[in-house]
Amino acid sequence: MATTALLIFDLVGTFAFALNGALTALRATRLDIVGVVTLGMITALGGGAIRDIFLDSLPPATFLDWRYLAVAASGGLIVFFAGHRLERINRAINVLDAAGLSLFAVTGALKAAGLGFGPAQAIIVGTITAVGGGTLRDVLTGRVPSVLSSGLYAVPALIGATAVVIAELLGIRGPIATGGAAALCFVIRMVGVHFDVNAPVPPGSPPAKDG
Amino acid sequence: MATTALLIFDLVGTFAFALNGALTALRATRLDIVGVVTLGMITALGGGAIRDIFLDSLPPATFLDWRYLAVAASGGLIVFFAGHRLERINRAINVLDAAGLSLFAVTGALKAAGLGFGPAQAIIVGTITAVGGGTLRDVLTGRVPSVLSSGLYAVPALIGATAVVIAELLGIRGPIATGGAAALCFVIRMVGVHFDVNAPVPPGSPPAKDG
Amino acid sequence: MATTALLIFDLVGTFAFALNGALTALRATRLDIVGVVTLGMITALGGGAIRDIFLDSLPPATFLDWRYLAVAASGGLIVFFAGHRLERINRAINVLDAAGLSLFAVTGALKAAGLGFGPAQAIIVGTITAVGGGTLRDVLTGRVPSVLSSGLYAVPALIGATAVVIAELLGIRGPIATGGAAALCFVIRMVGVHFDVNAPVPPGSPPAKDG
Numbered sequence: 001m002a003t004t005a006l007l008i009f010d011l012v013g014t015f016a017f018a019l020n021g022a023l024t025a026l027r028a029t030r031l032d033i034v035g036v037v038t039l040g041m042i043t044a045l046g047g048g049a050i051r052d053i054f055l056d057s058l059p060p061a062t063f064l065d066w067r068y069l070a071v072a073a074s075g076g077l078i079v080f081f082a083g084h085r086l087e088r089i090n091r092a093i094n095v096l097d098a099a100g101l102s103l104f105a106v107t108g109a110l111k112a113a114g115l116g117f118g119p120a121q122a123i124i125v126g127t128i129t130a131v132g133g134g135t136l137r138d139v140l141t142g143r144v145p146s147v148l149s150s151g152l153y154a155v156p157a158l159i160g161a162t163a164v165v166i167a168e169l170l171g172i173r174g175p176i177a178t179g180g181a182a183a184l185c186f187v188i189r190m191v192g193v194h195f196d197v198n199a200p201v202p203p204g205s206p207p208a209k210d211g
Numbered sequence: 212m213a214t215t216a217l218l219i220f221d222l223v224g225t226f227a228f229a230l231n232g233a234l235t236a237l238r239a240t241r242l243d244i245v246g247v248v249t250l251g252m253i254t255a256l257g258g259g260a261i262r263d264i265f266l267d268s269l270p271p272a273t274f275l276d277w278r279y280l281a282v283a284a285s286g287g288l289i290v291f292f293a294g295h296r297l298e299r300i301n302r303a304i305n306v307l308d309a310a311g312l313s314l315f316a317v318t319g320a321l322k323a324a325g326l327g328f329g330p331a332q333a334i335i336v337g338t339i340t341a342v343g344g345g346t347l348r349d350v351l352t353g354r355v356p357s358v359l360s361s362g363l364y365a366v367p368a369l370i371g372a373t374a375v376v377i378a379e380l381l382g383i384r385g386p387i388a389t390g391g392a393a394a395l396c397f398v399i400r401m402v403g404v405h406f407d408v409n410a411p412v413p414p415g416s417p418p419a420k421d422g
Numbered sequence: 423m424a425t426t427a428l429l430i431f432d433l434v435g436t437f438a439f440a441l442n443g444a445l446t447a448l449r450a451t452r453l454d455i456v457g458v459v460t461l462g463m464i465t466a467l468g469g470g471a472i473r474d475i476f477l478d479s480l481p482p483a484t485f486l487d488w489r490y491l492a493v494a495a496s497g498g499l500i501v502f503f504a505g506h507r508l509e510r511i512n513r514a515i516n517v518l519d520a521a522g523l524s525l526f527a528v529t530g531a532l533k534a535a536g537l538g539f540g541p542a543q544a545i546i547v548g549t550i551t552a553v554g555g556g557t558l559r560d561v562l563t564g565r566v567p568s569v570l571s572s573g574l575y576a577v578p579a580l581i582g583a584t585a586v587v588i589a590e591l592l593g594i595r596g597p598i599a600t601g602g603a604a605a606l607c608f609v610i611r612m613v614g615v616h617f618d619v620n621a622p623v624p625p626g627s628p629p630a631k632d633g
Contacts, residue, residue, distance in 0.1 A: 028571075032623050054260075059539075060476065063546065117270075121275065140566070143353075147246075149239075149242065153245070199243035201243050202291055335491070356562055359460060
């Protein structure tokens with residue numbers, strides 16, 4: 001796909017995660033402007049930094065390119081000044097997280113494929129890119145990461161990354177393939193959130209209390 | 212030592228840590244198949260990834276080589292489907308952790324030595340490789356890492372790595388030297404667990420309640 | 423500035439953070455000599471390791487150079503044997519943390535500038551180097567990182583790094599410029615601690631209870 005389209009997908013994902021991370025910070029106690037913007041930026045840029053460690057593509061693109069830094073900082077600042085209104089719409093956190101997850105799953109996988117890594121590695125890197133920022137966010141705020149605890153979180157990222165890698169192998173490129181794979185991930189994630197769908201639990205586990 | 216033997220030691224360590232991480236996940240609440248397999252894989256592959264960052268040997272070997280991925284995923288899946296029986300044998304978690312610790316201490320140190328790093332660096336990297344995966348496991352599940360809190364955890368890894376580096380310097384190579392160093396680490400760790408041995412506490416500290 | 427002066431600043435910062443991390447470990451329960459020294463070393467060397475990942479300057483300098491390892495280990499051991507006296511001076515933890523923060527903000531920024539990175543990247547890397555070790559310390563001991571929760575922590579680091587980068591751009595080099603920028607950061611941090619100054623909180627936030 002065109003580099004420009006890929007960049008746009010990546011920046012939109014960065015913005016979504018910055019809003020999400022900053023909103024998460026708002027809900028914590030006594031976080032000031034630095035805490036809100038910092039958590040937004042780490043959530044937005046962390047997945048890409050981990051991706052670039054795995055791809056031996058250091059220094060991280062998200063750190064070298066001012067556009068990522070500006071978009072991530074803007075997202076944090078917007079939430080700081082206007083987020084106490086958005087916060088009432090608790091759903092915003094989930095939607096933005098799903099958007100970042102979807103976009104990073106496909107852009108991470110495509111970056112790996114573009115660098116010549118194999119399909120399995122591209123799928124894994126896409127998934128790591130997608131869940132990495134949120135995992136840092138959760139670790140820094142003292143919560144069990146979504147990727148471990150919550151229903152369908154890594155699974156949609158894995159499906160989105162797999163879809164875009166298969167499309168790439170079949171020669172189907174361009175914004176439509178990428179957007180379709182991201183949309184697939186997004187829908188699965190939101191359906192999972194809405195209906196509280198979970199991946200299978202171990203055989204013999206007691207039923208969840210609120211299931 | 213022969214590369215094949217080193218690979219086998221490394222894969223066995225990977226498998227042990229995957230079982231250990233997945234069993235740890237099983238004991239947490241409501242972790243589904245993704246959480247169990249993910250925590251198994253992070254525990255199994257995380258130490259090697261941190262090692263390769265320190266050795267500037269990116270992309271991480273555990274991520275490029277399908278055998279590591281397959282072994283780690285298998286360990287997680289086995290625990291998911293059969294672990295609720297194993298879980299009764301609580302001791303299994305400790306034994307598997309000690310096995311992974313021992314094998315990674317020696318293979319991590321040998322990888323560093325093989326890349327031309329000095330003895331001190333090789334010992335440090337061996338120790339980091341050994342404790343890295345378990346530290347990620349503990350941070351992600353919200354516990355104080357074993358390496359900080361629990362009696363004799365880093366010490367046996369340090370001894371095992373030192374032993375194999377000294378053997379290497381003396382020209383003693385091969386599976387017996389490696390296996391001996393790993394066994395030394397394993398025995399010290401298990402003795403520490405069994406008798407609740409701790410490293411010295413600061414002078415003037417109040418005695419531990421259950422000591 | 424002269425490489426020697428930069429090295430000395432860096433080693434003093436390493437020592438300050440090692441003392442700080444080890445004192446933090448002392449206050450935790452049942453940490454033995456390994457836990458105290460390990461947390462001291464991670465606090466002291468972690469920021470530099472993260473810096474070198476961002477600068478693609480692996481293996482980390484703090485790991486290759488025995489002087490960093492020796493200084494960090496010494497700080498941990500001194501606290502282990504003598505820290506229970508120092509611990510009464512609770513203030514020591516804050517002062518040492520501010521010292522490490524200040525020195526690493528300027529040395530981190532200068533290392534980035536020296537490698538040819540732009541001013542924005544140098545400032546960001548200086549800040550990350552300054553707050554990185556303390557963030558690892560807080561995550562490993564299960565606390566919300568200072569960089570997120572506490573008044574004026576990242577801000578003085580950002581100011582110190584900016585000051586030294588501006589000085590560098592103006593051609594003002596040498597220990598006085600570096601020392602001045604570090605002192606600026608230190609004073610702002612200590613004033614913030616003393617008067618419990620905080621960065622602005624989100625509009626509409628309830629007033630802090632103890633503010």
